[in-house]
Amino acid sequence: MSTMVSEGAAELLRMIAGSRTETRASIAHDTGWARGTVNARLDELLDLGLVIDVGATGGSRGRPAARFAFEPTAGSLLVADVGASAARFAHCDLRGAVLSQHEAPIDIAAGPETVLDTVVAELGRLPSRDQVPAWALGVSLPGPIEHPSGRVVSPPIMTGWDGLEVPRVLEPRVGVPVLVENDVNAMAWGEVVSTGRMRDLLFLKVGTGVGAGIVVNGALLRGAQGAAGDLGHTHVGDAGPGRQPLCRCGKRGCVEAYAGGWAMARDLTEAGLEVETAGDVVERVLAGDPLAVDRVREAGRVLGGAIASAVSLVNPAEIVVGGQLSDVGDHLLAGMRERVAAYALPLATRDLVIRTSSRPQDAGLIGLVDTMTRWALEPGRLGEVLSRVGAPQD
Ligand SMILES: [Zn+2]
Known part of the structure; x- marks a missing residue:
């Protein structure tokens, strides 16, 4: 090069x-x-x-x-923020200012071939894409990702994706280097970047599913296989309320099977409400439906119990809650605060802040953009990036 x-x-x-x-x-x-x-x-x-x-x-x-x-407009980056049922596609400058973007429905369980076809097609529809050549594409996925290979490892809900090295498949199709990150890790990092001060943080995403991203000493904690933070599929144990419900991953009694948006929707449907999605649950809570409010508060207590040990082990400065259910705010946070205070060590909870994300819509995008910009500026890489896209002209 x-x-x-x-x-x-x-x-x-x-x-x-x-x-x-x-x-x-x-x-x-x-x-x-x-x-x-x-x-x-x-x-x-x-x-x-x-x-x-x-x-x-x-x-x-x-x-x-x-x-x-x-000068962040000297280059640009592509982002595909892929969730379980919807994805956001964006073309941004090197600091994450969006040049163009749109959303599209996606079914992650339809398998990699279908989903990646959609990703390639939707990225091609970004109107600003031809104006500034992209340096890289960042993809976030709702499952454990090995770092830095971008290989999907034993994902609980991504049927057919196990073992797939996403960059190897996508790079020839999109023509730029591809970086892959777990969705909640991207959000956790985005929170660090946008607040510019946190070094120890536990980010909790509560949407259809539940996941966590852990930042320790200013760096993401990924674990040996990239599975760190998979809180949704840890076991609630005998402390769990009532039965041991079946989880989407096939096990019983997971945190997600009590506190995921899908589990709340399941219970509220059984109780006679017309609720299908995590978004419906949020809507019911915001409308003041007492059944929905009670159910979300119970979910908050389960989540608080689940993160209390993590709080004692990692001693984060803040627990930041994002994802769709964070829209109900204190209804969810109250139970979390109560259980964390009851179960975690006093020293770890004395100054602990539990709050919702400062960038609920954009944390994932900001995290991916920052990761890609840092990647491009790593020693030995910038020359390669510039010779591929051509030097920016002013
Ligand atoms: Zn599970």
Whole structure:
């Protein structure tokens, strides 16, 4: 591969992308590079359009210093956020500003061939796609993903996907590198990126199913096989209310079989309500239906019991709840708070915050975009990316 950018310039770009702005002096100070080196590397990035001059600082003494910032429109990224029954397709700049997007229904259990055909077709429909060449495609899927191969590993609800190395199948069809991430990991990371401060976080997605993403010491905890955080299919045990209901994964007594949107819909239907989906449950709760409110509160208690051990083990600063059911807010969170306080260690819960996601619609997209941008800026990769798409023109 021909390299169109020096490693030194790429290193500088990583630094500038990781901060708001830099001046020539701040770069020299932080890197120890000679002034001539700083200027040469900066010129390289300015020529490529990857960095722009955003104007001078208003210094009180001497000549104002020019400030430089990462230019997120220099490249673009594709996102396919694939859920169990619907998917969102987007074309974004390198910071996640959406250029075009749409949603489409999908049935994950229809198997990889059908689903990936849909993904390729829907990505082709993004109208902005031809304007800025994409650097990569990020795909999130509702199952355990081996990292970094992007192989689906023993997914509980993705019939026919086990063992499939998604990038190997998709890359030749979409013509760009493909990064695959578990959907809840993408959301957890998106929460970290959009708040810009959290280092220890447990993200809980409560939609049709239940899953968790764990961030420890500023990095995603993936586990040996990529299955870390699969909270939905852990066993509630004898503490579970009533019977041991059958789960979608084939086992009995999973957290999801009590607290997933599908399980709530099942119980409310049995109770005589016309409820089919997780969205219907949310609608009933927001309308104030007492049966639905009670059922969601019970789900919150089951979830709280399930995460209490994780809270003691990992000691997160925050538990962030996303997914469709997070729309009911405190009806779900109250039971969680109650059980976590009762079951977890006092030191781990003293300052623990339990709240809903700060970006409920976009956390997954933001997480994927950040992961792809970091991937593109890794040592040795930027030159390869630029020589494939052609240098950005200004
Ligand atoms: Zn299960």
